Structure formats: structure tokens, C-alpha cells
Amino acid sequence: MASSSRGQFTTRLGFILAAAGSAVGLGNIWGFPTNTAENGGGAFLLIYLAMVVLIAFPMLVAELTIGRYGQSNPIGTLKKIWNGKPVIAIILGVIAMIAASLILSFYSVLAGWLAGHAIAPVLELVSLDSAAKWLVTETLARNMFLTALFSLMTIYVVQRGVADGIEKWSTRLMPVLFILFFVMIAYIFTQDGAVKGLKMYLIPDFSHISPKLIIDAMGQAFFSLSLGVGTMMVYGSYLKKDANIPKTAGQVAAIDTGVALTAGLLILPAMTVAQHNGVQIFNDSGELLSSGALVFSVLPNMFETMGTAGLFLAAMFFVLMVIAALTSSISMLEVPVSCAQEELNSDRSIATWVIGGAIMLLSFVICANTGTLIDLVALVSTVYMQPLLGAAWAIVLGWVWHRNGVLKELQQGNPEIENGLFWKIWPWYVRFVCPIAIFAIFALPFV
Ligand code: TRP
Numbered sequence: 001m002a003s004s005s006r007g008q009f010t011t012r013l014g015f016i017l018a019a020a021g022s023a024v025g026l027g028n029i030w031g032f033p034t035n036t037a038e039n040g041g042g043a044f045l046l047i048y049l050a051m052v053v054l055i056a057f058p059m060l061v062a063e064l065t066i067g068r069y070g071q072s073n074p075i076g077t078l079k080k081i082w083n084g085k086p087v088i089a090i091i092l093g094v095i096a097m098i099a100a101s102l103i104l105s106f107y108s109v110l111a112g113w114l115a116g117h118a119i120a121p122v123l124e125l126v127s128l129d130s131a132a133k134w135l136v137t138e139t140l141a142r143n144m145f146l147t148a149l150f151s152l153m154t155i156y157v158v159q160r161g162v163a164d165g166i167e168k169w170s171t172r173l174m175p176v177l178f179i180l181f182f183v184m185i186a187y188i189f190t191q192d193g194a195v196k197g198l199k200m201y202l203i204p205d206f207s208h209i210s211p212k213l214i215i216d217a218m219g220q221a222f223f224s225l226s227l228g229v230g231t232m233m234v235y236g237s238y239l240k241k242d243a244n245i246p247k248t249a250g251q252v253a254a255i256d257t258g259v260a261l262t263a264g265l266l267i268l269p270a271m272t273v274a275q276h277n278g279v280q281i282f283n284d285s286g287e288l289l290s291s292g293a294l295v296f297s298v299l300p301n302m303f304e305t306m307g308t309a310g311l312f313l314a315a316m317f318f319v320l321m322v323i324a325a326l327t328s329s330i331s332m333l334e335v336p337v338s339c340a341q342e343e344l345n346s347d348r349s350i351a352t353w354v355i356g357g358a359i360m361l362l363s364f365v366i367c368a369n370t371g372t373l374i375d376l377v378a379l380v381s382t383v384y385m386q387p388l389l390g391a392a393w394a395i396v397l398g399w400v401w402h403r404n405g406v407l408k409e410l411q412q413g414n415p416e417i418e419n420g421l422f423w424k425i426w427p428w429y430v431r432f433v434c435p436i437a438i439f440a441i442f443a444l445p446f447v
Pocket of ligand 1: 022023024025026027028100103222223224225226227229231328329331332
């Protein structure tokens, strides 16, 4: 039974928006374009799409199905499936909680920077130039201030349960994000140099395909769909029994991929426009100067060419980025909080402050070493832990949980599923292909 203090999705749309809100975040608008630019454009795009369809989507269905069956936090859910072997369930659940917390710790630092870029143009408009400059200049004090600001927003929302507010906000603001994207895309194509970026994005150069590209594409797909760490499991536990899980998962994956593709359509052309204007983005050996380069030099460069209108657009764009990040960060914090609430019987609000506070302290450590720690924590948690935990869930669904149990869960909300193509392919696909594919991709650099 889901306790009433947890978020409950009363409508199917409410669920789709919350799950899409979790999926759509910095991974789409920042990670995907950055990874694409770093990995030679179109070739990455193609492999990424293949990863979404062939691995991430089936895994999303798996995670949601496990969660809805469990009707509990990830640890409780795994215990229910592993009926009689609670220790394995607890160990896996705890690893997932740690992964979710690590991801949140660096995510809050990045989102904090975006918040700084959202506030700065407003300060500039009212001529508080030095304060604006402080917010966009890398210092420890500013990093900590902005990280704390974003972490407190995350804690505030989670502590209240997935409040009506954030769902309503997402419904209203996500369309604004889309409109803004289209305005910016239309503008960027009036600028010299944009077509070069578009070509780089859409024309694949297969010489770029390497084991690293394939592993990065898999990591990006897992990250973008919030897989592996229990987020989708928890959200699945809030999903009504009459919802059709494969269809819902397809809609969430489609929204997420649509936003990523649109962001690429803006950012890669904006990148070549900035290069055309003399902004340095790549170093001499062709690597991106920093993973923040695209968001923090390319976009500001674009906004600058737009005069005062650029200040408004900049503020709006970064505010929306912060909102997209917030609907994601709450879904990460929900993982450990739901475990503490139900497994330890903690008060939700105390659990949120304690866990959220501990993660904030970890974020402060990252703030003091942004140059090394962001990349390191992101690598460990997103490139390795997420897919490996995903493989664990595939094994849980395919080997531990009885096939009839899976079918029964899916039949609620989709009574005809047994006769369809999906049920013919997906169970053995998750049982064999997904875990083998994930391990094989990790083995690639060694063959
Ligand atoms: N998917 C989100 C993004 O693209 C981030 C996110 C939310 C996430 N929950 C997660 C990533 C759980 C990994 C695991 O920005």
C-alpha cells in the first residue's frame, strides 16, 4: 500500500508528466548535446537512438513493472520479489540508493550553476552588474551558495510529498520550454555558421564509432531515462493498476528523446555559430574544452548577440533549465527517502532533511573540486553503476521473478497483452539480450 504522504499519480497524464519530468533534465539539454559534440555528431546520435530503442526502453518497462508490482520503495519491492532472500534485496537496494545519491550530489552542483545563470540576467537588467558577475564566475563561495539554493529547493519539494505544485508547474512550463527552443532554433539559423553545426549533427561520420562512443551512448540513454537507480521503480509503485505499462513507457521515452533531439538542434548549430564568432570551444586536439563549454560559453554567446532581448531569453531559458532539473532531482531524492520512510519507519520530512542534507554536504565537497570530482562522480555513477544496476534489474525480472507474475502485472491495464507481439519478444529479450548486451558493451574496450 502506498502511504498517502508519498506522491500519488491520480491520472495517467499526471504519471506521464512526472515520469517525463524525471527523465527530461540536464541529461537532455546539456548531456546529450555535449556527448554528441564530443563524439563527432551524427554517429553518436544514431548509436544513441539505437540504445534508447534496443536497451533503455525495454529496461524502462522492466523497472516500471517491478515497481508497480512491489507497491513499495525499491528495497521493499525487491524483498517482495525475492521472497525469502531479504539480504540480496537489501544489498541491491542500498547500492541503488547510493547511486541515486551520488548522481544527485553532482547534479545539484550543475543545476546550481544554471540557477546562477538564470538570476544573473535579471540582476543585469536592474544594473546590479557586480552581483550578476559574481553569480557567473567560478568561485567556491558562489558554487556553494548556488548548490545550497538548488538542494534546498529539492528538499522542500520532496519533503512535502510530490506536491500538486510541481506537477502543475511541469504541465505549464514544459510547453514553454518547447516554444522557447523553437524561437531560439529559428534565431540561430539566421546566423552565419549554423549550417555547419547542423551538418555535424545530422550527417554521421562512422569513423567516430569506437568502444568509448558506444559506452557513452549507453550511459547517456540510461541517464536520460533515469534508469538503474530505482527512480523509475519508485515512480512505478505510484502508478495506477489500470495503466498500460508498455504504452506509458513508450510515451515517456518518446517525450524524453524528443527533448534531447530538439536540444541538439539548438546547441550544435549554436556551437558552430559561436566558433564562427571566435569563441574557442575545442582544444587543439579537438576535444571539448570543458563539459560546461556548450552551456556556459556557447549559449551566453548566442544571447549576447541578441541585445536586451537576449537578456530576457537568457533568464527564461535558464529558469526553465532549473525547473527541468528540479523535476529530475526530486525523483532522485525520492529513492533514498522512500526507503527510509518505509523500511525504517522514519518520518518523511525528517528523512528528507537528513538525507538531503547529507547529499548537500557531499555536493559541497564536489564544489571545492569541481575540476576533478564532477567528472569522476558522474563517471562512476552514470557510466558504470547505472547500466550495471540495470543489468541487475533485468536479471531480477527475467530470472528471479516468475514469468507468470510478470504477465499478471502487465495484464492489469493491458488484458490482451499475452496475445500481442510485445509479450512474444520482451520477456526473453529482458532475460537474455539486455544483460548480455550490457556486459558485452562494457567488454568492448578489451576485445
Ligand atoms: N534523467 C534526468 C536527466 O536527464 C536525470 C535523472 C533523474 C536521473 N533521475 C535520475 C539520472 C535517476 C539517473 C538516475 O537529466
